[in-house]
Amino acid sequence: MRSDSCSRKDTRWHRSLAIRCPPELSAALGEAGTRGPRGRTPGALTSSEKEELQQLRRENRRLKMERDILKKAAAFFAKENT
Numbered sequence: 001m002r003s004d005s006c007s008r009k010d011t012r013w014h015r016s017l018a019i020r021c022p023p024e025l026s027a028a029l030g031e032a033g034t035r036g037p038r039g040r041t042p043g044a045l046t047s048s049e050k051e052e053l054q055q056l057r058r059e060n061r062r063l064k065m066e067r068d069i070l071k072k073a074a075a076f077f078a079k080e081n082t
Contacts, residue, residue: 045053
């Protein structure tokens with residue numbers, strides 16, 4: 001990479017303005033692009049989000065099990081009435 005150009009991620013805007021990007025800025029922009037808001041890695045969950053996700057997965061599993069039981073019961077009673 002040339003020292004007078006930015007990394008590929010940040011070239012669109014500065015090319016249109018014909019601005020050269022110093023290596024320090026290029027490094028900072030590249031580093032900022034890998035982190036999300038508040039310095040968090042995109043996709044990383046907080047502990048409360050992880051807890052909520054676990055709870056929702058448990059509930060989803062329970063609801064699927066209940067749905068399957070109701071399907072079987074409906075099929076049983078439909079078969080019995082014919």
